[in-house]
Every structure is written in C-alpha cells, then in structure tokens.
Amino acid sequence: MIPRIALTPGEPAGIGPELVVKLAQRGSAAQLVAVADPALLRQEAINANLPLQLLPFTPQSPALETPPGNLYVQAVPMAEPGLPGVLNIANAPYVLETLRAATRGCLGRHFDALVTGPVHKGIINDAGIPFSGHTEFLAGLAGVGQVVMMLSAKGLRVALATTHLPLKDVSTAITGSHLEQVIGILYQSLRTQFCIDSPCIGVCGLNPHAGEGGHLGREELEIIEPALTRLRAQGLHLIGPLPADTLFTPPQLARCDAVLAMYHDQGLPVLKFKGFGSAVNITLGLPFIRTSVDHGTALDIAGKGRASDGSLMAALSEAVQLAKLQKP
Structure with a gap:
C-alpha cells in the first residue's frame, strides 16, 4: 500500500516551503502532494540550489511513490509573490485555503493523511481572520466539536x-x-x-x-x-x-x-x-490523520538554507505509519 500524503507548507514567508523542498530531495515510498503555490516551491528550490520537478496530482489515479527531487502538487495560488522572512497580510487567506483544500482532500479520501508546516498566527489575525491555531481550525473544517x-x-x-x-x-x-x-x-x-x-x-x-x-x-x-x-x-x-x-x-x-x-x-x-x-504534533479526534512539525515559522532564517527538515521528516514518517495501520 502506498499512502498518499498531503503537505501544506504553511506561512510562505517562513521556513515551511524550504523544508518541503528539502524533504522532496529524499524521495518517499509515499506519494507526497504539496498543496501550495507551484511558483513558491520553484522559487524556494532556486534559492536553495536544489533540483525540483513538480508533477501534476490526479486524485483518480493510483498512488505512486515519490522519486527523489520530485513532488506532486495540487495548486493553490498566492495573492502576491512572497519574500522569505517578510510577512504579507495579503497571503494570509492563501495559507488558510491550502488547509481547506487539503482537508477537503482528506475528507474525500483522496489523501490518507495531512502533514502541516508552520503557520504564523499573528499575520492571519492581523489580516482580520480570527485564528487560534491549526488544531482548532482543522476541527472546525471537519465539523468536530472536540479534538x-x-x-x-x-x-x-x-x-x-x-x-x-x-x-x-x-x-x-x-x-x-x-x-x-x-x-x-x-x-x-x-x-x-x-x-x-x-x-x-x-x-x-x-x-x-x-x-x-x-x-x-x-x-x-x-x-x-x-x-x-x-x-x-x-x-x-x-x-x-x-x-x-x-x-x-x-x-x-x-x-x-x-x-x-x-x-x-x-x-x-x-x-x-x-x-x-524530531517531535511530532498529532491532532487526535479528527476523521483523518493529521501530523505537524513541532516548531514555528523561523522568519529570521527563512530563505537562508539553514532550516532543518528533521521535524517535518518525523511528522511525515508518523503520518505514513499511522496511515498504514489504518489502511485495510
């Protein structure tokens, strides 16, 4: 069984996009689908001097392993081009739309699990959108009263x-x-x-x-x-x-x-x-598997190639393990 895992990079000005590009270099026995703006991922790959080929994602097709240097993508456009380390209120709705799209995919059984990168709660609230965190937001999208x-x-x-x-x-x-x-x-x-x-x-x-x-x-x-x-x-x-x-x-x-x-x-x-x-954040009580990194957006090192993908790798490994346990 090849699990199909949705990845949301999180805040585009933070280290999340860089981590997703670095993770793609390893390849995976799962199908990794970035729910993100393709242009953002390509730019991060250029910034990090890493190869990246973006492959179209088709939910109806059988899940395939992800070769090193590749990443499947479900496109969600950003409002404005982003700069590493520079928050932009205009892109706050984009961050939430990636979560909505990934959640729809999980609820529709197109994805076996969701792995989330770090978001910046402050910029989302500054954009006039009440937001206390991934956990509560995903619970609301899934219609779950308690997680x-x-x-x-x-x-x-x-x-x-x-x-x-x-x-x-x-x-x-x-x-x-x-x-x-x-x-x-x-x-x-x-x-x-x-x-x-x-x-x-x-x-x-x-x-x-x-x-x-x-x-x-x-x-x-x-x-x-x-x-x-x-x-x-x-x-x-x-x-x-x-x-x-x-x-x-x-x-x-x-x-x-x-x-x-x-x-x-x-x-x-x-x-x-x-x-x-290497810690993993896991949301219990959702009707799908969700894991996440244990750190924030690290704006101070965004775009400098210094971010470690250890926690994202651990979150992915946990999601794949849990998906395999639940698959018939």
Missing part, C-alpha cells in the same frame, strides 16, 4: 487538556465534562490509531503539588479526581492526578503510554526538551 493536541518524541507522548489559552483562562476551561471528553478521545486514539490494547494515561494536576490536598487549589479535589473516578469506572487505566514535576520523571513515565497535561506550557517544555527537532 486533542498531542505531541510525540522519543518514546514520550504528551496530550493537552487545553491548548492555546491565556493562563488566566485555563482553570475555568477545565471542567469535568471537558476532561472526560479529552481523555476519552486520547484513550480511543491510543487504542485505534496506535494499536495499544489497554493504554495507560498519566494525568497531571493543575496546581503545584496537585493542589496539596486543597491547600494550593481545589481543582484536583473538585474537578479532576471525580472525572478520573468516573472514567475508571468505565474501565480506563489512569494514573493521577499527580504533580507535573512528579509525573514527568522516568519511573512514572515508564508506566504511561501518554501523559495528559492541563495546559500548553505544563507539558510541552518537557516534550520539546526531550525531542526538539
């Missing part, structure tokens, strides 16, 4: 109960029903996507020392622990809530197939310290 953001690196999986929220809003967002939804999606995804028969999930507390018995906050006693008790009654194997500085230690992690952090910067610094440059 879960999980990053994976070197034997560690970290999922998030909340994603791109100001810290002052995190406590309000953590409710019993929300935690049950998130943990349910995480548990089922570990079973169905990752083929772990009886996954064990370690759950962080919200407060220091997991609330210290209520002396440092009552969310653990009143929200988190009751939610875990209800889920355990359904047969889920859950550890916690434990303080994050206890759960993120080798003896505890050895017991877990994944860790659920309560907020973005509780879990992701540990994950990125362990595997930055």
